[in-house]
Amino acid sequence: MIVWNSLSGEQQQALLQRPGVAAADNVRPICEDIMAKVQQQGDSALKAIAAKLDKRSTEAEILCPQQDIIDAQQQLSEELKAAIDQAYTNIKRFHQAQQPKSISLSTQPGVSCELRYEAIDAVGIYVPGGSAPLPSSVLMQGVLAQLSGASTVVLATPVKGDEQVHPAIRYAAKLCGITQIMQIGGAAAIAAMAFGSESIPQVNKIFGPGNAYVTMAKQLAAQQVPGLAIDMPAGPSEVLIIADSRANGEYVAADLLSQAEHGPDSQVILLSDSDEVIAATERALERQLATLSRADIARQALAHSALIKVRDIDQAVRISNLYGPEHLILQLGDSTPYLNNIKNVGSIFVGDYTPESAGDYASGTNHVLPTYGYSKVYSSLSLLDFYRTYTVQTVTKNGLADLANAIIPIAEAEGLDAHANAVRVRLGASS
Amino acid sequence: MIVWNSLSGEQQQALLQRPGVAAADNVRPICEDIMAKVQQQGDSALKAIAAKLDKRSTEAEILCPQQDIIDAQQQLSEELKAAIDQAYTNIKRFHQAQQPKSISLSTQPGVSCELRYEAIDAVGIYVPGGSAPLPSSVLMQGVLAQLSGASTVVLATPVKGDEQVHPAIRYAAKLCGITQIMQIGGAAAIAAMAFGSESIPQVNKIFGPGNAYVTMAKQLAAQQVPGLAIDMPAGPSEVLIIADSRANGEYVAADLLSQAEHGPDSQVILLSDSDEVIAATERALERQLATLSRADIARQALAHSALIKVRDIDQAVRISNLYGPEHLILQLGDSTPYLNNIKNVGSIFVGDYTPESAGDYASGTNHVLPTYGYSKVYSSLSLLDFYRTYTVQTVTKNGLADLANAIIPIAEAEGLDAHANAVRVRLGASS
Structure with missing residues (x-):
């Protein structure tokens, strides 16, 4: 037991200090190498890497067969299936309530402004493997992708040797409407989702926790692929x-x-x-x-x-x-x-x-x-992380005539003549 | 004029290709050096860097005097003041409508869940200088910070030689309730907000556009300071x-x-x-x-x-x-x-x-x-970028008894005994 008030300010700070999390020096070059191979050679690199790191057969499919997703529940105990169903229902209920609503208003006469939400089109979800399957990790990401209506959802999870993807993972994925399960993990899986391959569609955003290699690969992917986003730091x-x-x-x-x-x-x-x-x-x-x-x-x-x-x-x-x-x-x-x-x-x-x-x-x-x-x-992961916003504005000629009083002086103060001119040319011209 | 349908698929793609934006090789080491100095020497480094890069007097204040913020409008034309007022009002109206609302619901009997919004406590806003003052850049960030109720808002903008911060910047900041204007720009300003100094409070999130040095400094700050966030890629x-x-x-x-x-x-x-x-x-x-x-x-x-x-x-x-x-x-x-x-x-x-x-x-x-x-x-910048969310759940004993049917089987499937035990110990014990 430590008594807080017996500590100096420095000792108090030290007590709340988190352990360092710097990745080992070799993590970055290993990831860079794997990612370059997947980018250049696509599926054949994925298979070669899975064979080397996870002892998969080079004949093994990259994607889990559809029928195995459909049949998953037959390989689960009733108890576990019901548990996943109950968790799915509660998670869906809470996140459904987060469904965003567009905002539309008139900021002044003749000037209407909107904020619209659009689902991120293609998302990738990483589910770590290791010592045990993590169906909860599927639900916590997959339900949100499903609620957003993303048109492409890829789930990646590592599988060793001649194993199948665990039925609890497949069943949770099925509930979330996920049809593409990549049976490959690590930096190679992240690279496949970031760059796309023959079997794997390129995605716009990659979610999910993972080991040091997965985390590094996500960071590298976000740097290397313009327009790719990743979720929060792990x-x-x-x-x-x-x-x-x-x-x-x-x-x-x-x-x-x-x-x-x-x-x-x-x-x-x-x-x-x-x-x-x-x-x-x-x-x-x-x-x-x-x-x-x-x-x-x-x-x-x-x-x-x-x-x-x-x-x-x-x-x-x-x-x-x-x-x-x-x-x-x-x-x-x-x-x-x-x-x-x-x-x-x-x-x-x-x-x-x-x-x-x-x-x-x-x-x-x-x-x-x-x-x-x-x-x-x-923020805690929420449904909004599967959306992005854009704005829409519509100005009438009269609206622009009034707005000109704001636009032109500021544009001129900022030394941007053409910005002012885009208003003047419209108001000078007859309609 | 180019006729789209006369182009091959590759030519079409090339036409929409954006020019590369890689920063020059020396940008990173220059920023690293500046940031290390500010982290180690605080205000004195800020003054030395401003003297060297912006020809400021080493006697010059780091923060713009309060009275200069209050008096700014006297140095503005009526026309420009009215323009900034009108822009401020419209921007405030549209973003006020984005004020987030907490969500609270019961996902099943005895299980209540909430999503709460909390303003990010301390934010930094960068406003580039260069050829002209950018009061619009102050408003587009400052109004949001004001609406969120952030308790600390620091605005940084570069000033050369013996100039003052432009009155349009000071006036826009005043409308947004900003009292701390750092009259220093570039990587040094980003470092001051990221690490804090004698004059400048450390912030949680840094917003704003800038040149290659500012952009690099923001990226480095996000990597170097745990818990610091930056806005979207520029x-x-x-x-x-x-x-x-x-x-x-x-x-x-x-x-x-x-x-x-x-x-x-x-x-x-x-x-x-x-x-x-x-x-x-x-x-x-x-x-x-x-x-x-x-x-x-x-x-x-x-x-x-x-x-x-x-x-x-x-x-x-x-x-x-x-x-x-x-x-x-x-x-x-x-x-x-x-x-x-x-x-x-x-x-x-x-x-x-x-x-x-x-x-x-x-x-x-x-x-x-x-x-x-x-x-x-x-997303387009919105009021939500000045908030983060967290969740709250409250489960009754009866609620937990039912939730146990979901928690225990999944925890066991995931090999996490202690997770299951945290439920069992509660349901076994009398209340």
């Missing part, structure tokens, strides 16, 4: 819990561990004004750790995390705002007085019965959140 | 005009020129189904060019631009969608049938009396627009 996942004296140490520990098990670089912080709750949490951490399959990973994450004693809950909120956590859990008797003071956060979990895993999977909110302090300026 | 300005046979060549030429005068790298394209309109435009271009103070610049831009004959207006719309212009002007008898087919664009100007300069200054729409093909995926 970083290690993190949770901050604020717990008052009536909080249950078992719940607090369970939430800390569900973040810590994500990876050794996860960061978990508890702020409490209660010695007893901190002590109970410490005991519960040890007890629960013993039961976890990923206990080793969680222990590593806990090693650079902190249980901090604060003076009161107001101080905890101020510390949380300084840190700007991806996930903030409020295990408070009444969170209401504090909620409006919270500014920098990705997602808030209110009360004793709202674990982080509720939002990770099924409450309906998106689990793609700004981490690593980016909550001060970046 | 590129040369461009206009595409679609004109039918009844269009007025004088208007078309005036709009082409008002884009061409921006810079030698501006791109202007006319698509028309009428030989007569194209010929009339060519004649009007020569006539109008003779009258312009920036004729040399406009001529250079026109040299790599194109007047293209199309089969019909539908074909013109398809070409425009391929190109994705920053500005699209429709000089058509009736634009309505075409408007909904236009997809990739920053801003549309409808009809004979809506020159681009209307939107550049005063109609109310924003003139910060995605260029260089980015309209396929990026």
